Amino acid sequence: MNSGPSSSHSPADVRAQAARRRTFAVISHPDSGKSTLTEALALHARAIGMAGAVHGKAGRRATVSDWMTMEQERGISITSAALQFEYRDCVFNLLDTPGHADFSEDTYRVLSAVDSAVMLVDAAKGLEAQTMKLFEVCAHRGVPIITVINKWDRPGMEPLALMDEIQERTGMLPTPLTWPVGQSGDFRGVLDRLTGEYTKYTRTDGGANLAGEETFAPETAAELEGEAWTTAVDESDLLDMEDQNHEEATYLEGRSTPVLFASAVLNFGVHKILDTLVDFAPAAEARPDAAGEPRPVDAPFSGFVFKVQAGMDSNHRDRLAYVRVCSGVFERGMVVTHAATGKPFATKYAQQVFGRDREVIDEAFPGDVVGLVNASALRVGDSLYIERKVEFPSIPTFSPEHFMVIRAKDSSKYKQFRRGIQQLDHEGVIQVLRSDLRGDQAPVLGAVGPMQFEVVEDRMNNEFNAPSTLERLNFSLARRTVAEDVPTLARERSVEVLSRSDGELLALFSDRWRLQGVERAHPELTLEPLVVS
Template sequence: MARTAPSQTVGFDEPSVLAEAQRRRTFAVISHPDAGKSTLTEALALHARVISEAGAIHGKAGRRSTVSDWMTMEKERGISITSTALQFGYRAPDGTDCVINLLDTPGHADFSEDTYRVLSAVDCAVMLIDAAKGLEPQTLKLFQVCRHRRIPIITVINKWDRPGRDALELLDEIEQRIGLRPTPLTWPVGYAGAFHGVLDRRTGEFIHFVRTAGGATIAPERVLSAGDALTIADAQWTTAVEECELLAADGADYDRDTFLGCTTTPVLFTAAVLNFGVSQLLDVLVHYAPAPAAQLDIDGEPRRLDDPFSAFVFKVQAGMDTSHRDRLAYARVCSGAFERGDVVVHAATGKPFTTKYAQSVFGQQRTTMDVAYPGDVIGLVNATALRVGDTLYREVPVHYPPIPSFAPEHFAVARAADAGKHKQFRRGITQLEQEGVIQVLRSDLRGEQAPVLAAVGPMQFEVFAHRMATELNTPVELEPLKYTIARRTRPQDVAELQAQRSVEVLTRTDGALLALFADRWRLAAIEKEHPDLVLEPLVAAA
């Protein structure tokens, strides 16, 4: 697999920092499971010519796994269960030179917390919709996170090569259910299941797609005039033209201000598995997606792009390199220029932090990163002191807002299957908690050898158990608990709560006291009987 590193301009004066920031496009792809998110991610890398061949995975034995799905469980199941960064350079056909920071996110609802952390580090989102299914529950949930964070959204209606719903019907659903006005940039020529190409609404031209074997290589495109399109596509071209005229009459045309204001969404149609419509998406990201802007600190004050270097950690991941068992902290650069080897300040401790081992990440592959600018994602190797939400800075202090944890709804007691491996067990628990794989709750009653794991979804337990066994060589036994609700409480309320039936109070690693309840009826009964108790909902993402 061939890969070229993004070109960098060395030189850390202010004009250089601002110019380099303008070249960055940092975005995430969000969707419901099985909408084709990882396939689209790899197709974008293919069209940017940083890989030579795409390998879509659909959970079937013998298929090639995608670049962004590198964990064993991802390859076996054909789903994304952890977020991944892909950084590469791309030169658009008009010569515009960009550095792409693409963050592939888990689609499964059980990993919403990981997706939320990624969305804290991007400037734009690509919302992928299945042409047959339309807006699905996880897509809606992630859209709400984007709305909360004021992240502009580009909508991609995927799988147009398969039978699906009417294009106008899908646009109506988007507007009615999430309140974003769709403004299509391309329009399909051919109904879902008979995809010939797209009408580019900006030029009026027909972009005709040609299939390749298995969709593994870039699909050739022919750009044709309206007259030639009528000869080739006949009635389907006529229908596309008429529907575009309806869109124009309805005012559904792209407007940059409303897009960046998060009230409209540009729309494109693709068949990612065939690499149809992918180059159009790349060019829209280059020319329409926003470049990095000033980041707000914890006090709501903007940190200018040309201020001294600062970044925040949005993800920690171990187990990517099985040979070295190292640990990687992903940090989004917010201001200034980064140079490998810089000694910066870890805001949480006030201690110096050396960035000697800084890397550019491309899925599981990594290369040394010498310089980085606002919008870039840096991989810091063996950064054991760093946690999710930590801030790094140079010269001028700054502290970015912490990344909140989701409210857990599933709980289980974890024990080492081999009692003789209690030290490895505790190290593994600490590592996976720091990565954000799981939340860990403890109490004196249960002890260190039987912590309670708290998760947004049950699949997190599967990932935890799998990684403990395969990466850390410490198989575990999990005992599900019947709690479903957690509330934050105060030290003075612990004794009263512990005396209640079907209630348990434990301490999270960050010091928060969490009271666990069997169900909402039990919670309601206790609140009614003891109105003086403080039982605060845990703040989730949106």
């Protein structure tokens, strides 16, 4: 039975609030400027006073979304972050994601919680390997994409060539909303293809503050920019001839992608991105449950956990479960039902997240992200609800490809070691595999990419005060198996069976040839790929 505050909001209020929400992820290949754009969006929405990416060694700052020590030292995002702010009459829930392929599992979880995505493409590099993977995940999940060609202030590809590459490699029709005036490396402004007007940009020192913007009629733009304007108009006309103009239906269906040109580090083109999200990106709508039935936004409260994160507050050592609100009104203090166990769960400590900073939140609406503090019972993929039961689709676990044994350096700190491993497993930072043979003191860690082990080592040393050693194992792939097949597999060389914390039995193989050999010798065995869907 659920208890707690009763909502004073009518179904019409909830629908209106949901319509104001824009919940989206910023995704890209590493070093495409993703965290810089996240800061720039918050800056232009007046959510922060100065962007974190102040360039120049003396004045360099850490971005709001990159709060972990490793992120600040390396200049890359290795964990997702949530920022909420308002712009025009909309509430933005912006989820910044790791760009590095080693942390693609975290990105995948975030994409399960958003309604659209902003994909950054480096003007000089075009569609890189991780960019293509993310395009495919968005397409599979039905997440519509707005594409931003970033770093136009630096030399890069021709804009029409970039459009051709997007269409050829993704199958989506690029429909530019803006077109650059000035070639890459000479970014003067953009032609707004919907109005025909020219927006001219002016640099600010270091790109930490809002760039100057002035809007001119086409005739004035021609006088100001001469050949650069004429070229932009001619190329825009070519796009018209190819019917590369925005259509809302094809964008929402994933058959086209609106395109904008920007320089996040200079804050050029950022307002256009915010306006595009308000005008065209989907609002929070009914989300299908595990059976495929949509849960209306004005139904009683429901949501699901898409991320668990600890170590954000060194003073309190708490853990935070990020919950995407799917329906109804979340009210702090309400008691919800944990769908996995059927047990009540109190929400006394609920917070709104802005990077690492947090403040108490009293209510939230569909599309919002709520941080539940010290939610030790919650795991990634768990559903929460009141009144009418609902379970949302589970969030699949990736198949690990790298494996290491971890041991505590100091046996007197085994308690901290065990707590740290348990916490990292709970967050989904790493997959923890165990067997009776190895024991709890030497669990095996499975990872999608090797950089995940560096995060583990850093956090075990600095956050959990449990310095550890890691030793690489000669395995490169895993298959799901069943208990009755374990004795047969145990007799095979270069094969080991371990139990994952969710109860799955994983058979590890040195390489695909070893797997094929075992399959030929024992065709009756259950050896199923760990497929992400």
